[in-house]
Amino acid sequence: MAKRNTALNDLIHIASMLPWWICLACAVASGLYLHTIAIEPVVVNPSSFDFTPAILKGVASVAQYVAPMIFVFAAILSIAKRFKRSRLLNSANNSTTHSLAGYSWKDFELLVGESLRRQGFAIQEAGGGGPDGGVDLIARKDAERFLVQCKHWRSMQVGVSVVRELYGVMAAEGAAGGFVVTSGKFTKPAREFAKGRNLHLVDGQTLAEWIAATKRSPAMPDKARVEPAVNLHVDRAVPRNHEPEPEPQQSNEPSCPLCRKSMVNRTAKSGANVGRSFWGCMDFPKCRGVRHIP
Numbered sequence: 001m002a003k004r005n006t007a008l009n010d011l012i013h014i015a016s017m018l019p020w021w022i023c024l025a026c027a028v029a030s031g032l033y034l035h036t037i038a039i040e041p042v043v044v045n046p047s048s049f050d051f052t053p054a055i056l057k058g059v060a061s062v063a064q065y066v067a068p069m070i071f072v073f074a075a076i077l078s079i080a081k082r083f084k085r086s087r088l089l090n091s092a093n094n095s096t097t098h099s100l101a102g103y104s105w106k107d108f109e110l111l112v113g114e115s116l117r118r119q120g121f122a123i124q125e126a127g128g129g130g131p132d133g134g135v136d137l138i139a140r141k142d143a144e145r146f147l148v149q150c151k152h153w154r155s156m157q158v159g160v161s162v163v164r165e166l167y168g169v170m171a172a173e174g175a176a177g178g179f180v181v182t183s184g185k186f187t188k189p190a191r192e193f194a195k196g197r198n199l200h201l202v203d204g205q206t207l208a209e210w211i212a213a214t215k216r217s218p219a220m221p222d223k224a225r226v227e228p229a230v231n232l233h234v235d236r237a238v239p240r241n242h243e244p245e246p247e248p249q250q251s252n253e254p255s256c257p258l259c260r261k262s263m264v265n266r267t268a269k270s271g272a273n274v275g276r277s278f279w280g281c282m283d284f285p286k287c288r289g290v291r292h293i294p
Contacts, residue, residue, distance in 0.1 A: 008070070015074030016081065017125040023078055027071035034064035085114035089214060100183040100204050105152040112150050112181045113137050115210045121146070135169060144176035151182040158182045158201075160189040167199055171264040171282040181207060256281040258289035265293075 015023055037060035042053045088103075088111050103111065113123040121139040126147075137148035149166050151158050163180055170178045177198035180186075186201050194201050202210070253262050263279040279291040 011070055012073045012077060015071055016077035018074070018078065019122075020075040020078040020082070023071045023075035027068040027075070030071065031064055031068040034060045034067060038064050081110070085110045085117070089114045089118070089211060100207060103152070103183075105150070108152040108183060109136050109150045111211070112148065112207070115207065115214065116148065116179070118214045119210075135166070139179070145173075147173070147175045147178040149178070149180050151180065151184075153182060153184050157185050157187045158190055159187050160193050163190045163193050163199065163201065167193075167197060168264065170199070171262075172284070174283065183207070254279055254291050256283070256287060256289035257291065259283060259287045261287070263289070263291060 015026070018026075038057060040057065042057050088107055100108070100111075109125075113125070116137070116139050117123050121141045124138040124140070126135045126138050134149065135147045136150045139146040139148055147166060147170055149162070151162065158180060163186075166178050166180055169175075177200070179200050179202055180190075180194075181202040183204045185203050191201060253264070255261065256263055259281060262282050264282050265277055266280040268276050268278060277293050279293060281287040281289040
């Protein structure tokens with residue numbers, strides 16, 4: 001019985017990653033669809049030994065109530081999470097880099113998500129699975145998708161390997177850009193790697209400035225907030241102690257000979273050229289264009 005409750009809780013938790021209004025829409029749609037199956041008359045021919053229609057009707061008769069209930073509970077949980085994010089952001093308005101390190105990794109992730117939401121992004125939890133579990137949030141804005149990785153590290157600086165890994169995931173999934181957010185700091189190689197790429201490194205000091213900005217400019221649902229939010233995102237993505245990134249210039253990355261998209265530096269893992277670097281299309285495996293590096 002406990003195992004069944006755990007499975008049900010997992011389903012509700014997964015569904016709650018969606019916005020509450022989508023959960024309610026799914027509750028209505030699933031209830032109506034399953035109800036049409038449940039009331040559909042079924043004629044079973046015993047000689048054929050095919051009882052599948054009768055079994056489906058029986059399952060739908062129960063699921064027409066269970067599925068909407070799951071989505072309704074998920075909508076309530078989604079609303080509760082949103083209130084919790086707002087509460088965290090309001091309580092953190094006077095935060096410093098040191099106080100940000102006092103949050104749990106989960107609350108830190110919620111805090112980052114709400115900070116981006118106040119800048120005009122639509123946030124979806126990706127379920128990274130822990131303080132070092134990969135992509136944690138997916139941020140959408142103006143039909144573009146950004147991957148967000150949260151590193152709640154108290155004593156370690158975020159190194160270039162973390163930044164390079166997220167950049168590779170961005171290329172593989174075709175994301176428009178990405179954020180790596182930490183309560184601490186980034187190493188110099190990490191900052192150097194991010195330059196010239198649509199990859200923004202947000203350290204603890206910058207995040208504290210983002211949070212303080214929400215107190216001066218509370219979130220509003222109208223479109224008038226979009227442009228200021230973009231400016232905030234661009235201007236504050238670099239720590240104060242470092243020079244701002246130069247204006248983007250012509251990229252050193254070549255274009256794909258097949259589809260003309262940007263290419264990513266990869267390393268051959270098999271074949272005659274194992275260990276050698278080459279340029280591969282960012283749209284791999286849909287496009288297999290390559291350029292050899294001399």
